[in-house]
Amino acid sequence: GESVGLHLPTLSVQEGDNSIINCAYSNSASDYFIWYKQESGKGPQFIIDIRSNMDKRQGQRVTVLLNKTVKHLSLQIAATQPGDSAVYFCAENIGGGADGLTFGKGTHLIIQP
């Protein structure tokens, strides 16, 4: 499945399938991008980040892709598990360092058994 984080708030996938969550960012000067996972009643939890000089970065079961040409960021989650159910936010940082983050609206990922 595929969703645009800012325009399609809910993504429903079958357990074991791969998920792709998309995000469009607005500022071409943004240098640093992060994906956060937020479970109900909790604070955002860091998943993976990427700098603007890269176009792909992999973590454990997650991959972030950055397309600076169209200002698009995506998060791929392999073999989704029930524990992946959460709201996923992309965030950008213009300065690339210690600046405040600008968050997207979030996509609610629902894992169907």
Next chain:
Amino acid sequence: EPEVTQTPSHQVTQMGQEVILRCVPISNHLYFYWYRQILGQKVEFLVSFYNNEISEKSEIFDDQFSVERPDGSNFTLKIRSTKLEDSAMYFCASISGRLYEQYFGPGTRLTVT
């Protein structure tokens, strides 16, 4: 694993009252942040703090807001005269400065009646 802690978890106050939200960032971190999240909406940056002064603030962070690091461990957000629209989750975050992953606390739910 070190974590950001926040107290209280839920604060109910009447409109016009002052509230202080408290955070204990991760002990060796140098940059501190406050964000808010109105129910069902995205996380919004309020303010960042470094070396005992505000380094960046958003338009939301007006004269009704202030931050302080009263000792070596606490970081507080004060709202002088709360309004109904201040009702939200307030998250504290911190980074080491060597790495830029912002670690978030569990949040304080502020309800203004």
